[in-house]
Amino acid sequence: MALRCDLIIRDATLIDGTGGPRRRADVGVKGDRITAIGDLGGLSADREVMAEGRVVSPGFIDAHTHDDQAVLCGPACMLCKTSQGVTTVVVGNCGISLAPVPMAERPPPPLDGVCAPDWWIFDSFAAYADRLRTNPSSVNTLALIGHMSLRVGAMGRDLDRPATDGEAERMRAMLAQALAEGAAGFSTGLFYPPSKHAPTDEVIAVSEALRGTGGLYVTHMRDEADHVLDSIEETVRIGRAVGVPVVISHHKCAQPENHGRSRETLPLIERHAADWPVAFDMYPYTASSTSLGARKPRPDVKVTVTTSVPHPEAAGRDLFELAAEWGVTAEEAAARLMPGGGVFHNMAEEDIRRIMAHPLSMIGSDGGPLAKHPHPRLWGTFPRVLGTYSRDLGLLDLETAVHKMTCRTAVVFGIPDRGVLREGAFADLVLFDAATVRDRATFTEPKQVADGIVETWVNGQSVYTHAAGASDTPAGRLLRREAARRAA
Ligand code: ZN
Ligand code: CU
Numbered sequence: 073m074a075l076r077c078d079l080i081i082r083d084a085t086l087i088d089g090t091g092g093p094r095r096r097a098d099v100g101v102k103g104d105r106i107t108a109i110g111d112l113g114g115l116s117a118d119r120e121v122m123a124e125g126r127v128v129s130p131g132f133i134d135a136h137t138h139d140d141q142a143v144l145c146g147p148a149c150m151l152c153k154t155s156q157g158v159t160t161v162v163v164g165n166c167g168i169s170l171a172p173v174p175m176a177e178r179p180p181p182p183l184d185g186v187c188a189p190d191w192w193i194f195d196s197f198a199a200y201a202d203r204l205r206t207n208p209s210s211v212n213t214l215a216l217i218g219h220m221s222l223r224v225g226a227m228g229r230d231l232d233r234p235a236t237d238g239e240a241e242r243m244r245a246m247l248a249q250a251l252a253e254g255a256a257g258f259s260t261g262l263f264y265p266p267s268k269h270a271p272t273d274e275v276i277a278v279s280e281a282l283r284g285t286g287g288l289y290v291t292h293m294r295d296e297a298d299h300v301l302d303s304i305e306e307t308v309r310i311g312r313a314v315g316v317p318v319v320i321s322h323h324k325c326a327q328p329e330n331h332g333r334s335r336e337t338l339p340l341i342e343r344h345a346a347d348w349p350v351a352f353d354m355y356p357y358t359a360s361s362t363s364l365g366a367r368k369p370r371p372d373v374k375v376t377v378t379t380s381v382p383h384p385e386a387a388g389r390d391l392f393e394l395a396a397e398w399g400v401t402a403e404e405a406a407a408r409l410m411p412g413g414g415v416f417h418n419m420a421e422e423d424i425r426r427i428m429a430h431p432l433s434m435i436g437s438d439g440g441p442l443a444k445h446p447h448p449r450l451w452g453t454f455p456r457v458l459g460t461y462s463r464d465l466g467l468l469d470l471e472t473a474v475h476k477m478t479c480r481t482a483v484v485f486g487i488p489d490r491g492v493l494r495e496g497a498f499a500d501l502v503l504f505d506a507a508t509v510r511d512r513a514t515f516t517e518p519k520q521v522a523d524g525i526v527e528t529w530v531n532g533q534s535v536y537t538h539a540a541g542a543s544d545t546p547a548g549r550l551l552r553r554e555a556a557r558r559a560a
Contacts, residue, residue, distance in 0.1 A: 084123035089478035131159025131500035136436025147210035154536035157502030164216030167261030171200035173225035197250035208546035256553035257288030317349035331420035353436030361447035369402035380412035452511030455522035
């Protein structure tokens with residue numbers, strides 16, 4: 073115990089990520105690890121931070137992101153995440169990953185909305201991983217490989233049909249190679265036009281690459297509206313067919329006629345979870361965000377434009393107002409704005425609360441870092457759960473809220489020695505004020521740093537302070553999934 077620390081955070085309320093009760097303690101860090109927890113009155117450090125009772129917890133793991141490109145753009149690019157206390161992001165979701173398929177022409181939507189057209193330069197996962205190693209972010213990255221990206225690699229632009237057996241085999245081989253090079257699993261976006269023609273059998277054939285690797289199957293399901301129950305069945309069927317755990321992305325019951333149906337979806341998921349590893353992530357908002365072409369506009373669902381290539385000035389505008397100005401239908405206006413994205417106010421608060429409170433849920437932002445006028449979830453997800461849902465509404469106690477952002481996510485994704493505060497774990501930490509933590513990003517002003525997140529550390533290095541903003545410290549690493557931690 074005579075060891076001098078690099079950093080000691082003194083007199084903190086420790087929430088360790090396991091869901092166990094808070095306690096008063098000091099936390100000591102040396103290099104990239106937590107070296108001591110408890111009363112460290114006898115220890116000294118190069119830097120001492122007085123927590124004065126504020127909370128120290130594991131840094132948050134964003135279970136669902138589209139940060140594939142953002143993590144390559146330098147440490148400060150991740151201010152939207154580090155300012156929320158996020159220290160690890162899972163990229164490659166919804167079937168969209170920047171590797172392993174290079175694209176010389178503009179990729180088909182929605183791929184082009186997630187990463188800029190000139191960024192599709194990686195011909196292997198190893199090349200992507202290399203770039204991340206030589207050009208580190210401020211946060212850690214765990215990467216999935218997207219089905220839509222593989223489809224372009226195997227099928228070119230001829231995507232509105234099922235893959236042939238030969239094409240599915242090519243996708244399987246590309247996925248197998250990426251997994252061998254360090255990717256953590258496979259994602260699909262069966263809702264989206266380039267993938268909705270893929271039958272379940274095609275997905276199973278490609279997912280065969282996951283068998284025995286411990287990799288995960290993660291999905292933006294085919295239908296999150298009228299046929300959401302069928303989609304849950306399809307998801308679990310795929311996981312069972314190849315023997316791997318499944319994660320349902322951004323679980324929701326979309327469109328007004330499906331509001332309240334989390335009363336049906338959650339019991340169905342629970343029944344499967346009794347004998348199969350099933351998890352889901354969610355974000356704390358009643359609006360989704362996706363390509364403007366993804367859903368037919370309807371008058372009972374408000375739509376705000378987030379981006380438009382032909383009409384950049386439309387960002388932030390209401391789609392129906394714009395259509396009225398142009399003297400066209402909302403559908404025609406959406407078509408004119410494409411390629412572009414929008415926010416769709418299509419969920420019910422009761423479902424958000426029921427899904428968030430469920431023991432199998434994790435928190436994931438699903439934020440779109442490229443949008444001019446992004447959905448506020450990009451900057452606000454984690455503080456919103458802590459402030460609005462835990463503190464103000466009392467939906468979950470703080471220990472449980474933190475668990476869903478840390479330990480639970482680390483166990484589901486097989487991330488070793490993170491998401492928990494204990495001696496020997498990596499020093500991914502966040503210091504926050506439970507009384508004041510609050511998201512400030514709104515639908516009208518979405519790019520706003522949260523209140524109450526005091527400081528964020530990744531691998532022992534400070535990457536954000538509320539006082540000074542993002543540091544330029546490239547502290548993040550590419551993480552590999554550890555299959556041994558599968559049980560859970
Ligand atoms: Zn999605
Ligand atoms: Cu997504």
